[in-house]
Amino acid sequence: MTEKKSPENAAIRLSFYLRCLRKMKKEKSISSERLAQFMGTSGVRVRKDLSYFGQFGTRGKGYMIGELQEQISKILGLDRVWTIALVGVGKLGTALMGYPGFRKSGFHIKVGFDVKPSKIGRKIASVPVYHPYRMPTIIRAQKIRMGMITVPAEAAQESADLLIISGIRAILNFSPAVVVAPSYVKLTQVDFTTQLEIMTYFIINRTKEKTQTKLL
C-alpha cells in the first residue's frame, strides 16, 4: 500500500516543483537545495522525488531549469491537451467553463451536461451543453478521459456513475457530497473549507504573537 502510494505523492510534489520552475524566468539552472527551499522541504527529498522518475541534473551543477520543466511536464502528461466533460452547468460550472487558467495549462472543458431544458442545446461560455443521457455517446466519441462534477449534492453520485460508465477515468468533484468510485478511477474532492481552516490557524496565531509582543 505504502509502496504503491509513494509514486503518486511524488507526482503531487512534481506538480509543485513545476509551478516553482515556471516562475523562474531569469535563471538557467537551480540546485536541489534551492528548489527545496521554495517548497519548504529538503534537498534530499527533492533529489529522491526526481530520481524516482529517472536521471536528472548533474552532480554539483544542479538542474537545467528549461530541461527539468520539460521532463516533469512529460512525466505528468502535460505535453498534450486534455479534454474535460463537466456535469452541472450552474453558477460554479459556468464559472469553471470560463476559467482562463485551464486553457493556459492545456486543459479544455469541451462539453457540458445539464438536465435543465433551458440549457440543453445551447453553448454556454463557448461550450456546448447536452442532456446527461447523451454522456456515454458523446464522451466516448470525443475520447474524453477527465470529468468535473458541479451538480447539487443529491445528484453527485449519479453524475459520477454516468461519467464512469462513459469512460471517464479521473474526476474532480466540486459538489459538497462525498462520492464513491471504483479503484480504477481517480476521484479528487475539491474542498474549499480545508484552505479556510488553515487560514484561521494563521489568524489566531498571528494575533497571539502580537498580543505577546504588546505584553513584553
Add this chain to the structure above:
Amino acid sequence: MTEKKSPENAAIRLSFYLRCLRKMKKEKSISSERLAQFMGTSGVRVRKDLSYFGQFGTRGKGYMIGELQEQISKILGLDRVWTIALVGVGKLGTALMGYPGFRKSGFHIKVGFDVKPSKIGRKIASVPVYHPYRMPTIIRAQKIRMGMITVPAEAAQESADLLIISGIRAILNFSPAVVVAPSYVKLTQVDFTTQLEIMTYFIINRTKEKTQTKLL
C-alpha cells in the same frame, strides 16, 4: 525559516486529521498508526504533529476520537464562526456565496463587494453587496478578518490591497492573477490546475499498467 514553517505545515496536516476523524462515526478511539494509514503517512509523523500542540492520547490506547476532534478544532480556531468578505460577485463569487459546505464548517460569507451598479445595494444569495469603496468602513465595523477574491485578474491586486487596508488578515485568492501581500497577511492562491495535473499523471500511468497487463 524552516523552524518557523514547521508548525504551519503541522496545522495543514491537523486539518486533514480532523477530516478523517469526522468520517469515523462508529469508532470511539483510534491509534496513531491507523490515523496515519488514512493519510498515507507514518504513526511517528502523526504523534510528532500532535505532540507539537500539546499532550493527546494515552500510550498504548490511542486517541479518543471525540476528544481529539474537539482539541484539533480548538487549535485551528474552528470552535467559533468566522465571517468572510468576498470581492467580485460574478459567477464564481455568487457560487461561493451559496456554497453549502462553508456554513456547515462555521464559515459565513457576510458581505460582498462589486463595482457593477446593478449588483450594489442588492442581496445576492442572501449576502448584501456594496461598492468596494465602502470596504474599510464595513469590514472594520463587522470585525471581519478573512477575505476571498473572485475578481478578474486585472483587479486582483487592487482588491487585495483594499481588503488589507480594511483589516483583513487572511485572503483566499481564486483569481488567476498572482497577488502580493505583506508578511502579516496569509495569502492562499486557489489553483484548480494543480489538481488536474495530478489527475493526468494517474490516467497516463493507469493506461500504461493496463497495456502492460495486456502484453503479458
